[in-house]
Amino acid sequence: MNSSLAIETRSLTRSFGSKSAVRGLNLQVPAGSIYGFLGPNGAGKTTTIRLILGLLRPSSGYVFLAGREIKAATAYQELRGVGTLVETPSLYANLTGRENLEVARRLLDVPVSQIGTALNLMDLTADADRTVRSYSMGMRQRLGLARACLGEPRILILDEPTNGLDPEGVRDLRKLLRQLASEHGVTVFLSSHLLSEIDQMAEYIGILRQGELIYQGELRGLRKYQRELYIRVDLPARALEVLKASGWATEAQDDGSLRVLLAAEPESAGVARVLVQAGIGVYELHSPKPSLEELFLQLVEHPEVAYA
């Protein structure tokens, strides 16, 4: 157990029948950080979140929140200081926005003043006295987030929080989460399929594939795994032979350039050296900065290349 971690799992495994939804997961979410939890549909993200929150019991392994172990039977005791939004915002359509927050407030036993603050935070004050039945999807999402913020949580666990939000709402949420993390030291753990959002918000990411964590660490660390190098040379056919013979996966592009897949960024220098030694003139070496989406797809589709 590491006290600098807000969320930690150790060898966390959960099976449904013979199928493992999550296998040997070792999540490490630093306190006060924004942690993006990524993975394709069915990778086990929601199962992981439910395990963390004690909604599901692990088949084996452990979950720690702020250094304290979560056990399903007594999970509620450790959940004080944790705000959640799991999947769609679960709200009472017959109640107004304010009443929905009041339900949560009574359960959390926090001061009434926090309702106004939460409504204000999510720009819902003007619509607070309308029943949720008449809310748009984006407003429901904002209300769910306002509710997650009640009780001034130290950890926020958000499953797809940008669902249904318009671009302005997404921008405001991004700003809010950054502010909560940087100014109030709140740890934000968010899963999202919107990679661009994670790219702009998260400092740390975890990538899940078929129930296993295939990458965890700083987002900028992931960028060090530069995979592609585009080169222009005077003898493309000869260069293709040389590079393949040297063990680099290389393919010719339609525009006459060559695309080389690298295991690590420093290999770029090696490629240049081999080509020059073979008497091939190198015009251009270009290594485009991949987006998180490209890195994510590479990791998910070719994890063996990523960690070669």
Add this chain to the structure above:
Amino acid sequence: MRDFFHASSAELLKLRRTLALRLAIVAPLIIVLLQLGIYMVRGDEVAEREANPMLGYVQIIFTLWTVVFLPFYASLVASLLADLEHRGQNWSFLLTLPVDRRCLYAAKWSAGAALLLLSSVVLWLSTEGSAFLVRQAHPAWHNVAFPFGVLTTHTLLSLLATSLLFSVQMWISLRFRSFMVGLSVAITGILVNIILLPHGLMLADSLIPWAMPATTIAPHSPYRLLATVWGVLGGILTMIAACQLMSRREYR
């Protein structure tokens, strides 16, 4: 206990603008208004035929209430309260709060019990009010005493005897997401009650949850107390067992 009070207070708030709350007022009024309508038209005729027409007036209302309306309403309340959470997937919110899960479930019971109490109070008041109107409309009823004791005893015992059926229905409704499961069980139970009732199988009626409220209003029945005590004790024990078991369930 603190958790329970907080959860109960939240449950009561959740009842706003719900069908369950509206029905708590409308369901007893339907019976009383039907009975009032009939007696406004045929009140004199009844007064000639019966020694204490007011007792008959109350007894008919309570027969309709305890044989069909109360068992069905209690079952419907259980289904509607559970559906508030199932429909909006609110369990994923409730069960991740720092509140003892047993208290969350027990609070559901308390909200349902509050609605049943409200419907019984509405029935008590409206029966009394409607009897006053019948008396005003028919001179033959002017000197007939109103059976307050019978009305109060019937209201109280039938309410208490409903505890077991409500607990069973609540458990089923919380356990299964489908609204139909709880209602199917309720309809089956009420049909069994209707089939058994004419046969005078009072001991059986006093043990079957859906028949117990009707047993408590049977005049001179030796099983009234049994149905009431079994209803209350069974209801509490079922609630405790259900809360314990539900709190250990996983939410998928």
